[in-house]
Amino acid sequence: MEWKNYYLDVILVPLGLLLTFVYHAWLWYKVKTQPLATFIGVNATVRRQWISPILEDIDKKNILAVQTLRNMIMGSSLMATTSILLCAGLAAVLSSTYSIKKPVTDTVYGAHGEFTAALKFTITLTIFVFSFFLHTLSIRFMNQASLLMSAPLQPLSVLTESHLVEILDKGCVLNTIGNRIFYLALPLVLWTCGPLLVFLGFGVMVFVLYNLDFVCDKRSSNNNGKIKMNHEIV
Template identity: 50%
Template sequence: MEWKDWYLDVIFVPSGFLIFVSYHIWLWRRVRSQPFTTTVGRNARGRRFWVSSIIKDNVKKDIVAVQTLRNSIMGSSLMATAAVLLCGGMAAFFSSIKEPMNGGHGEFMLALKFVAMMALLIFSFVFFSISIQIMGQVNFLVNCPVEEDSTPEYLTELLERGFSFNMVGNRLFYAAVPLLLWISGPLLVFLCCLAEVIVLYTSDFVLLEDRKVQAQVYGNGLC
């Protein structure tokens, strides 16, 4: 396999994933330093208040708590199932390919695409499974009497851990999409990563119109 056959893969594929990874590193730093400029930080704050509200009025809101957590578990279960089905589908698809498609340059590149895609989907399934396990534990503890093992602080930490694993599973699932397009050429990988970053930015960060609210939050020392 000559350099001219695969140099585009070396340029576009790492560049696309470098943009994807760099965006998430920047997002993580913003969540740690300025949480209320991101939807991740604001949602975490809302879940903290939700746990306190449920525990304070547990008699009236016990069913609401169980239904809310059940919906979150169902969402994670759906994504975990999708990841497993895609793994099986990709395994059947790649095993049926006898000749490389457009953008493939031999058995090595085909195997690399298959292993990379399967690794992301399998890890995505693992993170979703851990999230389901943690959310199930929260579902049991949220209606228990407030004791040392089920304090609001512990439940909030457990709930945030479950949503964190769910978010990582989602992002790994999204990262597998460009690899799916890699079978048609490396340029599509770069364009897909760029498009995903743009779409994720619009959902991960708050609009500039909310700066006054952010200033009030920081001024009150709630962050």
């Protein structure tokens, strides 16, 4: 019976992770080939077009630029704070001998050993740490972009519009990856209640992300060939 419980954990949890990885690999391919069919590609295109008019009339639009970057920084700060708080909570559970590390009931499928419970919390804790790390890097690039945007652009200077676009793109990409890693950890929190809930959680998450990632207007896919991207979208 114990081997059967371990068998469910070994099969269902990696299968849910594989489902998520396959979806994001397909999403990355769509962003690279048909950027206007995804909200990530649309946001990247609009963001690059947004910087040029801001820099041309920075004296009148400086407040708009500062508020926009501040909102981005606040979003990354919120996710970083949430990740580190969850890390602290999971670390407290791991270091305690409280009964929360035991299964809720004996009827929950999956392995319930002490080593298995510690492994579940450790994997989830590690994922939240990576999410926190990526969001802090995103905040760094956002702060750098907000500082350089107000600096005067010189023809022979290293600071150019393309350099600002690259910095802002890095910050936004790190924020997106950090969010996706955070979403990856959410179904794993249900692992304490059994691997079946983890697999169902991954399935629901992929369904929700699909409806949020792709543009409903299919005409956008026909316009992808007409727009040439100046930089790669990661």
